[in-house]
Amino acid sequence: MEKNVLSLVLAGIVTSAFFTSLVSLVKYVADPNNTLPSIVYWLMGSFNESRYTDVIYILLPLLTVGIIIFKMRYVINILSLGEEEASSMGVNVNFSRWVILLSTAILIAASVSVSGIIGWVGLIIPHFARMIVGSNHGKLIPISMFIGAIYLILVDVFARTVSYGEIPIGVITAIFGAPIFAWLLYKSQLRGWRHD
Template sequence: MKDVANKRRILWGLLILVFLMSILIGRYPIDIKTLVKVLLSKAFPIEKTWPDTIETVIFRVRLPRIFAAILVGASLSLSGAVYQGMFKNPLVSPDILGVSAGAAFGAALAIFLSFNTIGIQISAFIFGILGVALVYLISIKVREEPLISLVIIGILIGSIFTSFTSLIKYLADTEDKLPTITFWLMGSLSGILPRDVKRVFIPILVGIIPLYLLRWKLNVLSIDEDEAKTLGLDTKKIRVIVIICSTLMTAASVSISGVIGWIGLVIPHLGRVLVGPDYRVLVPTTILLGSTYLLIIDNIARALTTVEIPLGILTSLIGAPFFIFLLLNKGRSWD
């Protein structure tokens, strides 16, 4: 446990370091001395020697984007971790029950209908939740193998939503709406405003807190059903909590960031390599890893070239080879 505590302190230090670096990185350079003065000026009477533009960049542009990256990274990675345990499958990701496909359709529909940014986010959130609700309602009608039924129905519902999204892209205006839909589907945190972070903060917090408090019970989902019942634990109730919390987190995340893949698949594996499969330590570790990882990816996306790279492209380019490496070298750590 002492080794785990040391690793967690290192992860906290890394997150704080990346957080501070993220404020400095960008097309409008800010030196560390100025940053410290601006931050301290909010609490202490310090003579203002910097232009108003710097405060606008820090508080209206970069900090909202940084907090959004932390929230989205934590949500997707935690959802992936709990789903992998619940389904007893290391290849499960947060979109397994159709939430990402539903949210993508909701956003594409809203863009097609010329909704504003708030309308797009609300539509994505609603359809993300609707997708999972359909999967769950249909799965409870299937009496055999509930977990397998969830996965199969999730794939089917996701395929239906994906087909509708493709239809909208086919019908969309190629000069205006189609590029907007395509860029949104590739994932990005550009244009994030403080109100966007406030809008998703509560759903994400509502999802994270129960999973964190019940993290010791999540270990039960990975053991045999009869053995869990012998211990007096209601696995069905735990599964429902996991599905509701993960759906809230993923739907809220996708509504502001678009579809960002591989985080919920790779980060839980990395967490298991570092601290093992015990959810009592895996949950906080996964949250820290996911937050730091997406923050780093977002920094690369906006600083690597003059044109911002969609996050989905970078997470795929980095995540897929890294996942192959984990499977080849640490494949047994999931057990």
């Protein structure tokens, strides 16, 4: 299990480095007067350039994979018990895992295509939702979506009102998200030490 996790982490690092270099290449060849500022602003994440037509374009993939993930909520509950337990309950672990990963990737890609990179939301909000409703994904998925939407609206209002120019949302979520995630990590480690 540890080998699989290590391989997954290393694969993530390699993939991230490769695509970061591609983004750097695009920034390098982009027109510095018109295109480059748009790319930089998109990389910081913002709703400033988003339009209602963008929502129409991403609505079908979001609804499709959102329904798939919600339909698999009980499978996700079983998978959280571990591979052996899930297999003993009749779950096809590899197939289910790939469906969930691909669906999540499509959700993220569709969202990022219209708003840019807004980090830390997917790390912080589910933790708070879990504190409210527990680990049952039947409740956790819709509550996470609801809290995440409210959080982004509040951050967007803050970004538009705190200064004369709109601050990119991704910058604000990173400023808030990093210390909150560190606190959540500390709390989970503290809980683990107490159980030991």
